[in-house]
Amino acid sequence: MLLSLVKFQRFKRIVVDGIRTNYKVTTHPIRKFSKSSTAMDAKYERQPNVLRKKLSNVVPGSVNLQVLGAGANGSPSAVYLFTDQSRYLFNCGEGTQRLAYEHKTRLSRLEQIFMTRNTWTSVGGLPGLALTIQDAGVRQLGVHGPPHLDTMLQSMRRFVMLKNLQMQNIDATTSQHFEDSILSVQSVVLRSEKQPEQSVISYICKLKPRPGALNLVKCVEHGVPPGPLLGQLKNGQDVELPGGKVVRSVDVTEPGETALSFVFIDVPSVDYLSALQAQAKEYKQLADSELTEVALVVHFSPAAMTEHADYRQFMAENFSQCTEHIYLNSPSNSFSGYAATHRIQYQLHQLAPLVFPLLAESLELQHNCPLKKTKLEEEEAKEELTGEESKKREQPKKDDQKQSLNQGVVPMTSFHLRPKKGLDRTLESKLTPEEYIKETHAVPGVTELLAKLKCDTKLSQESELATEGRSNYPRIIFLGTGSCIPNKTRNVSSILIQTAKEAFVLLDCGEGTHGQIVRLYGNERAKEIMLQLQAIYVSHLHADHHIGLIALLTERQQLAPEAPLLLLAPRQIEPWLQFYNRQIESIADSYTLVANGELLENPLRGEGVERLGIDSIGTCLVRHCPHAFGISLTLQAEHEGEPIKITYSGDTMPCEDLVELGRNSTVLIHEATMEDDLVEEARIKTHSTISQAIQQGRDMQAKHTILTHFSQRYAKCPRLPSNEDMQHVAIAFDNMQVTVDDLKEYEKLYPALMAMFAEYTEELEQRAVKRELKQERKRKLAQT
Template identity: 75%
Template sequence: MWLPMLKLQRIVPHGPLRSLTNHCIRMSSTVSTAAAEQTPPAKYERQPNVLRKKLSSVVPGSVNLQVLGAGANGAPSAVYLFTDQSRYLFNCGEGTQRLAHEHKTRLSRLEQIFVTRNTWTAVGGLPGLALTIQDAGVRNVGLHGPPHLDTMLQSMRRFVVLKNLQMQTIDSTLGVPFEDSILTVQPVVLRSEQQPLQPILSYICKLKPRPGALNLVKCVEAGVPPGPLLGQLKNGQDVTLPCGTVVHSVDVTEPAETALSFVFIDVPSLDYLESLKAQSEQYKQLANSELTEVALVVHFSPPELTAHAEYLDFMQTNFSAGTQHIYLNSHLNRFSGYAAAHRIQYQLHQLAPRFFPLLAEAAELQLSCPSNTLSHSLKKTKLDNDVEEQRENKLNESESVNAKEVKQQQVRQQQGFVSMSSFHLRPKKGLDRTLESKLTPEEYIKETHAVPGFSELLTQLQSETAETLKIESKSYPRIIFLGTGSCIPNKTRNVSSILIQTAAEAFMLFDCGEGTHGQIVRLFGRERAREVMLQLQAVYVSHLHADHHIGLIALLRERQRLEPTSPLLLLAPRQIEPWLNFYNRQIEPIADAYTLMGNGELLEQPLAGERVEQLGIASIATCLVRHCPHAFGISLTLQAQHEGEPIKLTYSGDTMPCADLVELGRNSTVLIHEATMEDDLEEEARIKTHSTISQAIQQGRDMQAKHTILTHFSQRYAKCPRLPSTEDMQHVAIAFDNMQVAVEDLQHYHKLYPALLAMYAEYTEELEQRAVKRELKL
């Protein structure tokens, strides 16, 4: 509009028309200033309440829906909707915060969470997410979903301490829609005759239409003066002039865009299918409305439901052929999205393939797309989708409309999705797959060989260990690290979990942080993971901080689904019992999945006998450690022997240096000890009741352990912690996620350090610089 006005001004330099032109130019400047005022300055970034108030009436120009997790290989099914000023999350399974961190999805502006069920598949990531967004400065979040969400949060208070975050729970089964300046979310309740007390929610979301462009000539004709009234008209608000005349926004703006709608559907089982079909009229009215267009349907339903004939019939009957579908949890969604875990594993694999095997998920991806490389098998560009659309348009015109819709539905359903699959709703661009998470092994390896001196050190390491590590160890125990980070997961270190293979067909787990089951699936592959879950006979929980046990529910549910011959032996503080009882009573039955024995019961009398002997264990003993109330260390004496003596394995859990742990672990074959902080953060470690690296090493010396493995590193050490001199590390190994070692392997681990430190030289140098800055500050 400006350019024609400026041209007109040059042609007609005087007269009434010039006055009108100058008035419009002033008005244009005013509108631009008003728009600029609506752009939040940087100072508001840390004042979410001020920002929310400032933008509460602004219709966003950008609305994108992003798949955080597609439900593949232990990943959650979660979708993030983000606009210029607000964020919304739909479902929050275990691992959601880790995926958000990896893919740089900002959770600090999250305002509303919508869940379709109150079972663990939909809410298992809430404890970790709540702690994360609280630390990010979020103060209020709305949590919408079925009943009992408030009591679930209350039952978590013992291990999820929310001092500054208020989570307001809203029972969406009451049918009250959520509405703000951006969208309206209408809950749709599904019920089952078999499970009447477990309603399931779907959501119909309607974007508020964006007002058309402001017509300045019409504004002049209506007598609107330059100033803030123009900004209000531009945002779709009617205004009253000083003279009392009401000017309607619709009279001075171009036609508004067609409002877009999108739908989230979750049908957990056939029991709920009839309830979905009963809602048919509501969805038909939505699809046939001239005021809105249904752009997308996101399916949280499991694959056995989305493939069901009645489910497919419902979709083609109630949605047009132009509606696109994203099927989460589909068998075609083959990649979890945790690319950073593969990246570090490919790099470490070069040092010692036996210690750092490639994740089975990568091999399964390669097999599923044998004609493509890994980097291509997970990426589908918009161009590919355009080709598919052309193919759909070439359907034989003689076919019936219904047959075409069936074929189009089948084509859409045959697409797999991964993390960062996106759908642009405004400006409307549709499906965008250009940023999808993918694996590029060649790049990961190339990164390490670009480091000066690494290739030479790697060659030297390979020549030194070629004979000693050539034959795969068949001895037990095997120690498999599933999570080696503390507090919250990051993209390379998940939270605490250690899998011990005590015999050929027997496993025990030390701690069970969030996402533990997913780690097992990605490391072993789907088929082998099922075997491991059935052979898993005991879980030990050291204490009740969330990062050590929040993955337990998912583990129990999965093992229960596989129908094992006996319940799991759960060794844990007795204080975990109210939480497990609540979940069993209010959410879904898990009581038959485990037998609880309190850690305190093993303080005086170690556990022995038939129940542990079938695990290949002679006895299990515990001690109290110095961390929090009811925190324990554990020691296993195994039936297997090393150098003529029974193997003794001790695990510290979280603790400061502890004399009782030293006594419990006296003459251990292997000590696994937390090492949260580097040595010059000893005071911080003391305040947080953790150990430094050198303190953990000294604990091993004091108990005369043959080998010490350090784990539970602060997330500031995502790759490699800051280590003492190599002389101190001769009998010390540092753990990484997905690392596997047998006892005889540990005597060779110190040979890895030169190449390992060279590979991450830039990272370790950064840690050194941080340490120097701390020293200077002191």
């Protein structure tokens, strides 16, 4: 017996995916997972089914809940739950995938999404997210939620092409229980008192308890040999020894941990309060159970509900004081989390404050106190305290944590469920303007170029005098300048045009457009703009050009229910809008649809557009996908004695019809997806290169050309042709705003702009050289 114990002591203690194991097993394949999930072998990323099989019976040692979006300033409310093995997402509003990209949240192992509602606030980010995770290699995804999620996804198939991703839709009102090796999720259905057919889902989640530590002596007493059987016993599995004896895990392990539970609650309005109160017994039993501890409640409910007296009373009566609460959509949640957007805006602001104004969100945050960070671990010295002293010190810690929650949460606020450390603010997203400005001036030569720029152009002046004598309208505001999917600095396509003092028109509206307006202008001014928004134009039905439409229509309808928007779009968008209106929520009264095709022969004129400060709106078919259009707006405003004409290409290859439509334009806004070396790739994808876009402007004799819709490989600045080719040409950035007068001086910004992004543009040049060498090798191989 003693000899066996000595042998056991020689086995080294290792960690398998965060799960402490007492012995080193030299022959068992579980050894491959001897580090945390962030260091998983690459082949298991490529073969998720292999990984899933390996870990199917392993209880994770690390379980963390992370706020992806806190519902602040146009950001979504979304929570990411990740363990050593699996990932789960709760709600997926517009902008979720962009926040995940920004904060390096890996979506490639996402397996289940749980929706509390089927309305756009909860599911608006699902189309874009599905396309992203499909490209990341995800092949199966479970989507749980209220009825009609499956038909909504089917309706999206027209513009969301999922060739490799299988989405299993689970109606949580009929299938109310989900369970895997990590947790169980119970759906709690809440139905509207006034409209019982409408339902929302809350979720009760219970972690599988982690088995206790393996007891060496008991293992030896039961005759368990060193090897893989030890790992199975450690993970809570009973094993059979070679002689036929069965050893139960509970007989050779210490008592396991208390199972933790956490709850997601969504009560959209007072119509659902009675349904919530009817579930009081279930929540009370959960809180009082000795088998589990309710560690956290996450509230998706809007602020108006979380502050309601009956709602607060329900929480106080059915959850203990030890339960923490995270309130998404709270007024205390002050930051959207899009820090990279602010970084580049502060840098560009040094160039031209008039063209690159600071976002209202950052100005508002400067007046708020920084969020307090919570200390998660006590020093070793505190262990020496007596029990009474420890209790006295522990109480202020809990009070600090609750006070910290009351101050609001932001993206990357985390809650550690296992090990149970509670709230963690150390990785929270935050703004550091001083650092952004310092970075700009640290680049050699930039400070001198900025000083020269202030002498050369009024665009670099911040005073009101800089705007004297300049026409204010039309004002062109770029809300999204990237293609396909959003990245940290470029959202997908959307251009806001202020055609008159109290009139706005929107050209395309990719995912997150409304949020971009809120962050740029602030909540109050954004509401004014939404009231003054008169028309939305959709160039074609690719998702990156119109997924933001539903959010805009619902917001506009809430603010001005009696004033429908003019919607100019391909007729083929109608089935999608009608489905959403019929099955999800009413939007039919929020718009009047005029099909783009109807304007091919008969441009829109008269009273319908005069109130927008526009004389006529014309369209043409362009060379991209079926039912893709370009548009031309002739405004009532004049510049240098001539009517102002703005032409927008949508997505297209070089197109003669667009040249004719935009003949003699004041401003051409043209897509420039690819750099010039990628002309063949641009042709295959039916897009334009930068030089092709510039040539389109010259062919139509446009006075100014603005390039936009850059491939996301050009996150900061595209690879541009020579300076001579860039005369009267501007490149667009998100949150850039220009007038016709501003465009006259834009090219003066290029020396400082190129110096500011010198390191980045050098990387682009190196990529181009490597690409050319690769192509040269292919050509030589083809010749031989």
